[in-house]
Amino acid sequence: MDSGRFEGKVALVTGAASGIGRATALAFAREGARVVVVDVNAAAAQETADSIAASGAKSVACVADVSDPAACEAMVARTVAAFGRLDIAVNNAGIPAGFGGDFLDTSADLWRRVIDVNLSGVFWAMRAEVPALKAAGGGAIVNTASVASLVAGKGMASYVAAKHGVAGLTKAAALDLIGHGIRVNAVCPGAIDTAMLAPLMADANVAAQVAGSIPAGRVGRPDEIAAAILFLCSPAASYAVGQLMLLDGGVSLA
Ligand SMILES: NC(=O)c1ccc[n+]([C@@H]2O[C@H](COP(=O)([O-])OP(=O)(O)OC[C@H]3O[C@@H](n4cnc5c(N)ncnc54)[C@H](O)[C@@H]3O)[C@@H](O)[C@H]2O)c1
Numbered sequence: 001m002d003s004g005r006f007e008g009k010v011a012l013v014t015g016a017a018s019g020i021g022r023a024t025a026l027a028f029a030r031e032g033a034r035v036v037v038v039d040v041n042a043a044a045a046q047e048t049a050d051s052i053a054a055s056g057a058k059s060v061a062c063v064a065d066v067s068d069p070a071a072c073e074a075m076v077a078r079t080v081a082a083f084g085r086l087d088i089a090v091n092n093a094g095i096p097a098g099f100g101g102d103f104l105d106t107s108a109d110l111w112r113r114v115i116d117v118n119l120s121g122v123f124w125a126m127r128a129e130v131p132a133l134k135a136a137g138g139g140a141i142v143n144t145a146s147v148a149s150l151v152a153g154k155g156m157a158s159y160v161a162a163k164h165g166v167a168g169l170t171k172a173a174a175l176d177l178i179g180h181g182i183r184v185n186a187v188c189p190g191a192i193d194t195a196m197l198a199p200l201m202a203d204a205n206v207a208a209q210v211a212g213s214i215p216a217g218r219v220g221r222p223d224e225i226a227a228a229i230l231f232l233c234s235p236a237a238s239y240a241v242g243q244l245m246l247l248d249g250g251v252s253l254a
Contacts, residue, residue: 145188
């Protein structure tokens with residue numbers, strides 16, 4: 001264990017079988033939390049929970065599709081059954097909507113699925129989490145938004161609309177919940193080296209172009225986003241309410 005910043009705390013992370021969510025789950029465990037690894041991918045969620053357990057921390061895997069309100073209720077029930085409480089929730093599960101392309105490439109099915117998972121999924125998760133956070137006497141929620149919560153990208157209408165929605169939802173929930181001792185914030189990653197970005201980065205020329213367009217000169221790492229999520233959930237961020245923390249290597253400055 002690195003330190004006991006989250007000793008005695010129970011953290012739930014959605015989309016924790018891969019990428020940013022997995023890095024966040026591992027980081028919470030390293031710092032003393034018991035971690036519920038939520039994902040639609042059962043095998044990968046179990047693998048993440050097993051590697052946490054192998055490090056000596058406590059973790060359970062939980063299969064849930066965050067676009068299903070009943071599944072979100074069940075993931076919180078599983079958390080409380082396993083560990084007795086919920087202190088921290090990271091609503092991170094998300095899907096891509098393709099990159100580039102024409103506005104009319106957004107089919108009805110793609111629009112509905114991206115809004116269902118990336119926006120409604122955050123709402124259903126928070127709605128299920130809040131009673132447990134209140135029962136614990138307060139806590140912290142961090143939603144994974146995106147640089148696409150603040151600026152648009154070409155050919156990404158459904159994704160940009162969903163992530164702008166997450167930004168608004170984060171601020172509205174922060175206002176509603178701060179009186180209950182629950183701080184709600186969001187991280188807004190730029191391009192991060194995960195499975196979501198893999199189709200884009202598979203082409204070496206495109207990868208070089210992407211890196212070249214980022215003032216920091218490279219895409220980010222999942223652990224760099226996890227570190228910010230842990231900060232927002234820690235007592236050091238006790239006055240951060242409804243913030244959208246940009247972690248994009250400077251891409252939105254230009
Ligand atoms: N990688 C980037 O460049 C980037 C940039 C900005 C924001 N984000 C956001 O970060 C979050 C994590 O993405 P990532 O880059 O780590 O991608 P990833 O594909 O590595 O991980 C996403 C995880 O979410 C899970 N998931 C997908 N749909 C789900 C559902 N309905 N219910 C539960 N789990 C589900 C997947 O199985 C996967 O394990 C997403 O919300 C994404 O939009 C990523």
